[in-house]
Amino acid sequence: xxxxxxxxxxxxxxxxxxxxxxxxxxxxxxxxxxxxxxxxxxxxxxxxxxxxxxxxxxxxxxxxxxxxxxxxxxxxxxxxxxxxxxxxxxxxxxxxxxxxxxxxxxxxxxxxxxxxxxxxxxxxxxxxxxxxxxxxxxxxxxxxxxxxxxxxxxxxxxxxxxxxxxxxxxxxxxxxxxxxxxxxxxxxxxxxxxx
Numbered sequence: 001x002x003x004x005x006x007x008x009x010x011x012x013x014x015x016x017x018x019x020x021x022x023x024x025x026x027x028x029x030x031x032x033x034x035x036x037x038x039x040x041x042x043x044x045x046x047x048x049x050x051x052x053x054x055x056x057x058x059x060x061x062x063x064x065x066x067x068x069x070x071x072x073x074x075x076x077x078x079x080x081x082x083x084x085x086x087x088x089x090x091x092x093x094x095x096x097x098x099x100x101x102x103x104x105x106x107x108x109x110x111x112x113x114x115x116x117x118x119x120x121x122x123x124x125x126x127x128x129x130x131x132x133x134x135x136x137x138x139x140x141x142x143x144x145x146x147x148x149x150x151x152x153x154x155x156x157x158x159x160x161x162x163x164x165x166x167x168x169x170x171x172x173x174x175x176x177x178x179x180x181x182x183x184x185x186x187x188x189x190x191x192x193x194x195x
Contacts, residue, residue, distance in 0.1 A: 039067075
């Protein structure tokens with residue numbers, strides 16, 4: 001029904017860009033300057049998020065599509081900050097994180113952007129959506145949608161959604177915007193069933 005918008009990320013600085021987008025990306029970072037692309041991760045150790053996150057799913061699928069998943073050793077970490085620190089401490093050769101989780105360690109590590117580099121950007125991951133049951137009366141669906149739009153259009157409502165969820169705006173959503181998600185879930189399911 002509706003999909004949140006958040007600021008995109010400037011790839012050079014990790015800061016918010018001006019553009020509002022309905023998706024985010026996972027990036028794979030490394031400290032090792034010899035690693036330049038996802039294909040270089042064969043026989044390397046990669047910090048991955050817990051198995052129920054889309055960052056994990058997207059990373060695994062794209063390692064699989066690059067033909068190197070079986071040669072890559074994945075280590076599950078508990079947070080994006082832990083993933084970044086695992087690269088800094090050289091516990092892992094690379095880490096899959098949301099763009100740009102390196103900001104999480106910027107205060108204690110001001111040279112994080114100089115000491116690491118991005119070797120891969122995943123395909124866009126759609127932000128969560130506001131959905132309704134398919135059997136709901138369409139007039140009720142329209143009323144729910146208008147209520148969200150009304151609340152978000154108010155100053156207090158927009159502040160609330162921003163503080164709670166980091167939403168900067170909302171936009172129309174439909175199932176077609178989630179086709180890649182369906183595709184990746186299917187691929188991931190096949191991968192897990194063959195391991």
